[in-house]
Structure formats: structure tokens, C-alpha cells
Amino acid sequence: MSQCVGNITEVRKEYLSPMSSDNTDSILKLIAKGEDRSFNLLIEKYGNLVWSIGRKFLYKESDVEDAVQEVFIAIWKAAEKFDHTKASEVTFISMIARRRFIDYLRKVSKHRNLQSIDEDNGQELFKESILNESTDLQLIKDAIGTLEIADQELLNLSVYQGYSHSEIAKLLNIPLGTVKTRIRRNLIKLKGLFDTKQRATNLDLKNA
């Protein structure tokens, strides 16, 4: 029994269709205009992503449930601030989501993951559609690919799996100072690569 949000085929068609140059198809723009069902579209498109991020930060099911709802309301309220010239839609949404989940950690203690029952439900189509749509993500993927494998894994544990630096140090049996230094160095490198490539991309678009 699938609990997938939305009909995959229809949703995928919509995601993979090219966006207009003034970004009028952006869900956040639709929300800002107060369009009917725009909030439903937001959840259908980004529900799985936000839920996945939440599950990495907050493992207690009830905490994730509460926090995810708060995240979507926060995204809805911030929709009119979205500026597609500064960041892609998925960047904007994931920044708000991440920020809210980290803030939520203050209220609850972080528990390790609960039993999760996975369903193979065509998630790769959702992921492919998000990737195809966002230049930001292509750039960051390329930037991550330039890091050493061990550094990619370290960053993965920190920014994706949600382990703290001290937890990573224990898990990999390396000094805490080394963990901090490597993560700092890699984030600086990622940021530098991303900013450089983004500037180059924007310049190409301008000269096209």
C-alpha cells in the first residue's frame, strides 16, 4: 500500500516542463498571489523532501510530525519574500526547512532514528525532477564531487545525516578537532566553488 503523496506520473510531467523565464510557474509565486490549491501543490512537490530532512534532524515521530507542519506554514508565510534571481525555489524551501528543524531541536532532545518502514515508491522520479529543475543543485552536486571521498562522507554525516561533530568524532574514531577543521575547510571550499560557478552561470545567461 503506497503512502506516496500525489500521482507520480502527473506530478513528474509538471515538474519536468520548462519553467518560464519570469518564473511565473513557481509554486511560491502562486502562493504569494493567493492562488487556490497552491499550498496543496507545495506539499505535493516538496512533502517528501521536507519530511526526509526532518527525519534526519528529529527522529521521534511525533516531533517530526509537528515540526514538518510548522515548516510548511513557515514556507507559506515566507513565500512572498522568494526572489528567483537570488536562489532557486528548492534552495529557498530547504533553507527554511533546515532552519526550522534546527530551531526545533532546542525544544526537544534529539533521539536516534525510530523504526522506519520504507516503501519503494518511485522516489527516484521525484528526486530526478527536483534535480533537473534546479541549477543550484546541479552546481552543488558538482562541487561536492570535487571533494575527497572521505571528506564527502564527513560532510554527509554532518549536514545530511544530522550527526553533531562530537558524535562524528566518536563514530569514526577521529579527534573532535580534526572533525571540526575538516568540516569547516570543506564547507568553505564548497561555498567558494558554488559561488564561483553560480557567478559564471549567471554571466553566461546574461550574455546569451
Place this chain on the structure above:
Amino acid sequence: MHKEQIQLERLLDLLVLEASEQLSQQEKQELNSLLDLFPEYTSDYFHKTTALAQVGFYLEDDFNNETLPQHIRKKTLYRHKKELGQSTTSDYLSNFMRTLFYSYKPQYAWALTILMTIGLSFSMIEFKGYESNVRYLPLKKMVMEITAEDLIQYPWYSRSNDLESISGDIIWSDQKQKGFIQIAGLPMNDSSKNQYQIWIIDPLKYGQPVDGGVFDVTRTDKAIIIPINPKLKISKAVAFAITLEQPGGVVVSSAPLLLTAPKERPKVSI
């Protein structure tokens, strides 16, 4: 090292922390002071990078099939309507109940009973829907046993005198990054006090056993099947263990081993 360089490194460390974890009050004050010294930096310096990197890793994670549960989707939409000040079903019900209370007639008691029964049925369906995935676990375990080319399977061995009557096994596939444990005879736990935690031993990659998830034992009349979903990528699992930990589990266990599979940890040559 030059003092300014030391301060800059400390600033960057705090900015990294700010983008990933919570800062203590002292760290926040320190960050604000350092930002005054280095005005070209802002407190959200790494926000975009970490958010994008997180999504980037998510896209690469072939084993992450998490989906937003339907009941959370509904709750979120409901909450959105409340924010908009739109009427919801519960508003109508509240009005109805208010009318009922102020103009009570015996025949309304039947209507109330029927409504409550319907409501209770819906809540049970919601609960059952949430748990209905459990029904498919034996089938999933069987499918994996048939299809996984690199399947390993070990019976559980008790490490405690109190668990002599334990039976069951564990199956695991490195290729699929999935596994199942099947156990009978494990005592029920009080999830508000402790939970069982699965550990995966992968000595070629990790210095410590890897968290395979926590679970509760809610029945003792038959064997339970629990899926293992490790948080980290496993290169070669050689053994497994179960401990009893605080609710939510721990990153590194110091609790005594309850069960291991196989009995003795295999020696691994590099």
C-alpha cells in the same frame, strides 16, 4: 599563528555550528563579537551551502525512500485552513455540539452516539493505516531472502542468562543496504524508559558499531520482524548486536550486549 587568523578560524567554526546545530548562549555572544570584528561575514554565511548540500546528498541517497505520511499531509492542510480562518469539519462539529448542549432532547443522544462511533472508527482507520505496513514485513523479508545475491543470515545468540529462550535470526544484504531481524522471546520494554537498539558491525569502515535503529517489543505471543535501516552506508557487515538503551537510542553504546549474531564476531582481514 597570527591572532586575527585564530579569530577568523574561530568565527568560521561558529558559523559552521550555527548552520548545523544549536549554539549555546555563550557561543552566540562569541559569534556576535567576532562578526563585529569581521563585518564581511554574516550569521547566515553557510546557510545556503549547507541547505543545498543536504538536498544534494538527499538526491544521491538511493536508499532514502521516506515519504510524507498521508495523515501528516492532511494535518498540514487542515492547519493551513485554520491559519486562513477557514471553517473546518471540526468547526461544524463544535457548533453542532454547542447546539446539542443548549437544546438537549433525548433523541439527540442517539445522534451523538452515532457521531462518536463514526469518529472513533475514523481514528482507528487512521491508526491502522499508519501501522498497516507492518503486515507486509514477512513478505518483504521473504522477497529479500530470495532476491538478495549477497544475503548473509545468522541466528541470534543470547549474551544474557535472562534471555536463554530467545530464538530468531537476522538477514542482511550489503548491496541492498537492508535487512530484517526476526526474534521471539524478547521481553516487552517500556518505550518511555528504554528501547532496544540494533547495531551493525562493519569494522573495515567504522571504528564503532553503526546504529541500525531502535525498536520496541510490544508483543510476546509470537515472533516479531523488524526492518533494519542503517543511517550510514555499510560497506561489509560482519556481525550484529542488540542492546537496551535510552529512548531513541545512542550513538555509541556502553550498554551490555543482549544478543549477537553470529555468536562470536568474525575476524576480518584487510
